Amino acid sequence: MSLILPAVLIILFFIFAFMLKVWRKYVTVKITHWLLMIYTVILIIAMAVTPFISTDFPARAEGNKDSWLDLYKDLHFGAFDRVNPEYIVQREVFDYDQPTIRISSNREEDGTHIYVERKDTNDGKIEGFVYNTGFNINGYQFTDILEPIHLELNYDTLEMNHPAIQDVTIAITEKEFPITQFNGQKRTNVTTMGPDNQAIYLRIPANVEISNKHINMTYVEK
Amino acid sequence: MKVIECTGLTKTYLRKPVLNNLTFSIEENTITGLIGRNGAGKTTLLKILAGFIQETSGKVRVFDDGPFNSLFVSANSIFVDDQMIFPPALQLQEILEVAGSFYPNWDMKLAKGLAKYFDFDPKNYHNRLSKGKTSTFNSIIGLAARCPLTILDEPTTGMDEAVRKDFYRALLKDYLAHPRTIMISSHHLNEIEDLLEDVLLIKDGKKHLHLPISELKEWAIGIKGPTEKVLELTNGEELIYENRIGAGTMYAVVKNNFATLEIEKAGLERTPVRASDLCVYLTNDSRGGIDDVFNQC
Amino acid sequence: MMSLTSANMNVVVKRQYLFKLKANIDAFSSLIGIQVIALLFSLGGMGMSGSSSSYFTLTVRSYSADVVLAFTMIWGLVTAITITTRPYRNFDFTFVTNRLTSNLSNVLFLVTASLLGGVTSILSGYLVRVAGYFFLGHTLYSSEMAVGELIIGIIAASLYILTASSIGYLFGTLAQVSKAFIIVIPALLIGFLFLDISFNPMPIQQEIYQFYFIESSFILFLIKILLTTAILFGTSSILFNRMGVRQ
The missing domain is CATH 3.40.50.300 (P-loop containing nucleotide triphosphate hydrolases)
Known part of the structure; x- marks a missing residue:
């Protein structure tokens, strides 16, 4: 589709050029001045409209450009309190008195990073965190563009509910290269985005067994 | 100027x-x-x-x-x-x-x-x-x-x-x-x-004549008559144009160096040459044609 | 005697310049045509990058007028070649001119064309955004464009287009010197690039890229471009100065 459009328009352009030639041959009215004027007016209108239709970039990403790396590292070592609170999209404390717990996902072969911390105490509470670092595009942190995983406790099962497969498009406007050449800004670079940029951190009381074997989990190192 | x-x-x-x-x-x-x-x-x-x-x-x-x-x-x-x-x-x-x-x-x-x-x-x-x-x-x-x-x-x-x-x-x-x-x-x-x-x-890229048109009109004359007499009279002069009209009669264009009397005495007819005709005669290559151009340089 | 007119070069150049604006008006039609095509390319699929996992596909589309500017540079090149061709040179010699004034007025025309190209291509960036928003329904993230940035962008874009046209002007003039250049120049360029890429660790085009496109000081960039265009236009002028016209 995206290739057909320009192709069609190139053909249209040639037809237009040909028509201009024929026009020149038989008609004495001049059109270039009008074309130029109309085009200029359209450009100026577009310039005037742009501020009303554009959205400001979100805040700049801090620290490591690839914030998910930091996140995984922190969670791996159980330093969940060090994680930027902005990354927390869900935080739950479930009261739990069963001896075992099952962790399930609404997706087969769920590759989500799950970090499990065994608490020292038996306080009958399972704490769950869902983190989402969003995406770092041009150094801007886009956090809200994906709907995150939702954690839910259903009797003895902790369910990770993924939303349906999401298809997200972000449109960013780029300043033209003669501008970025001198203003020191970088051009768009999306290649370093993380795998899925989410993680789940669970704090489970010492006396609760995790019953399922097939889910990938990392026990944190303290 | x-x-x-x-x-x-x-x-x-x-x-x-x-x-x-x-x-x-x-x-x-x-x-x-x-x-x-x-x-x-x-x-x-x-x-x-x-x-x-x-x-x-x-x-x-x-x-x-x-x-x-x-x-x-x-x-x-x-x-x-x-x-x-x-x-x-x-x-x-x-x-x-x-x-x-x-x-x-x-x-x-x-x-x-x-x-x-x-x-x-x-x-x-x-x-x-x-x-x-x-x-x-x-x-x-x-x-x-x-x-x-x-x-x-x-x-x-x-x-x-x-x-x-x-x-x-x-x-x-x-x-x-x-x-x-x-x-x-x-x-x-x-x-x-x-x-x-x-x-x-x-x-052929060379100046041939440069003169007022009035002089050009007088510059040459046509002589018409029996071939022999024409050639006799114009002996030694360059024939700008010659045309043999039928048997024994000839029309020749020469530079206007002859008195009218002289021509009439020889029993020949003297006619003025139109400037445009003269130019055609002058620019025609009477002898070698285009080869002359190359031989000259 | 009819009095002789003394010829003032500035006056003649100015008249020729005004004459060329009228005479080459079609160049501006093609500018618009080229930019419209480039705009559609920009909307159609330029500046896309994506990331996906099993949970999502993320597409980042970047909207800018970079493609428009690139097309406009090509337009500048072609326009410059066009005005060096025989009919266009002969337009001048129908009226009052010599080779110097013909070249000077051509350069002035190309400067004007480049400025117009620069302004429209940078402004068309806004049109890309508006079209993306209304026709493709995207949320547009953008950082504010300062007036200073806009002005520098327009000047720099115009300078790029002017450089392209000075290259075209030299090519066109060489082609008038000898038709052989029409084949020789592209052949040399392509051959040279291939050889250069294969044997040279720092290919020439990379050096050119660094010399002009990476230069981050605007003043240095300006000096580089002005010197380059002056050399190219000057060479063309010297070449043309001995050439016959209307033959």
Whole structure:
């Protein structure tokens, strides 16, 4: 589709050029001045409209450009309190008195990073965190563009509910290269985005067994 | 004052001389006809005078300046031929306006008047004109520009008879009202004969004759009579043209060095030679034809 | 005797310049045509990058007028070549000119064309955004464009287009010197690039890229471009100065 459009328009352009030639041959009215004027007016209108239709970039990403790396590292070592609170999209404390717990996902072969911390105490509470670092595009942190995983406790099962497969498009406007050449800004670079940029951190009381074997989990190192 | 002065002017293309050691000068406020056959070098000469192309050797002065790359010469001269081209984006009326912006003596009233008389649509485009119309339009530009040196290279190409006559009449009228130096080339003298003051006849890139038209008319005579007697009388003179009419009768054109009495005494008929005929005779290669050109250089 | 006109070069150049603006008006039609095509390319699929996992596909589309500017540079090149061709040169010699004024007015025309190209291509960036928003329904993230940035962008874009046209002007003039250049120049360029890429650790085009496109000081960039265009236009002018016209 995206290739057909320009192709069609190139053909249209040639037809237009040909028509201009024929026009020149038989008609004495001049059109270039009008074309130029109309085009200029359209450009100026577009310039005037742009501020009303554009959205400001979100805040700049801090620290490591690839914030998910930091996140995984922190969670791996159980330093969940060090994680930027902005990354927390869900935080739950479930009261739990069963001896075992099952962790399930609404997706087969769920590759989500799950970090499990065994608490020292038996306080009958399972704490769950869902983190989402969003995406770092041009150094801007886009956090809200994906709907995150939702954690839910259903009797003895902790369910990770993924939303349906999401298809997200972000449109960013780029300043033209003669501008970025001198203003020191970088051009768009999306290649370093993380795998899925989410993680789940669970704090489970010492006396609760995790019953399922097939889910990938990392026990944190303290 | 001499407007044009050429001394030993030579132009060669790929070592082939087109103009060969041409020396002449043209006074201001004259109409000079440049006469010669196709390929004699008329157009090359005029383009050198207009500064379009550069001479190979020799000296060219136009308004006492070398014409090649001279803004002064360009501002004071105009070169009109049927190859004159104008931007296809401009309408005829715009072309007239642009021409007016370049030439200080431009007469817009004359230009518009002529354009109207010759039935031009001001909103038409130059590249849509027919051959004859193109020549007419270009000539209008040449006239209305009123340049001190106006060069017309075969200006009437493609024009029909009536337009030619109108054009020459307009040229003469405007010249009388606003005298200037005009060079007009043609390979046929007869159509511009009445207009000219001087004739510059070139042949094979060389100057053949340069004299007032009145003298040209007297320059040669035709002698007609029995072949033997004609040859006897003209013995030693160069025959510019000879034509054997039937058995024993001959018509010969020679330089006017004979007294009328002498001819009549020999029983021969003396006739004047029309300038246009003379030019044809003079520019014809009587002997070796085109080979002479190459043998000479 | 009709009085002779003294010819003032500045006046003649100015008249020729005005004449060329009228005569080459079609160049501006094609500018618009080229930019419209480039705009559609920009909308159609330029500046896309994506990331996906089993949970999502993320597409980042970047909207800018970079493609428009690139096309406009090509337009500048072609326009410059066009005005060196025989008919266009002869337009000048129909009226008052010499070779110097013809070149000067051509350069002035190309400067004007480049400025117009620069302004429209940078402004067309806004049109890309508006079209993306209204026709493709995207949320547009953008950082504010300062007036200073806009002005520098327009000047720099114009300078790029002017450079392209000075290259075209030299090519066109060389082609008038000898038709052989029409084949020789592209052949040399392509051959040279291939050889250069294969044998040279620092290919020439990379050096050119660094010299012009990476230069981050605007003043240095300006000096580099002005010197480059002056050299190219000057060379063309010297070449043309001995050439016959209307032959």
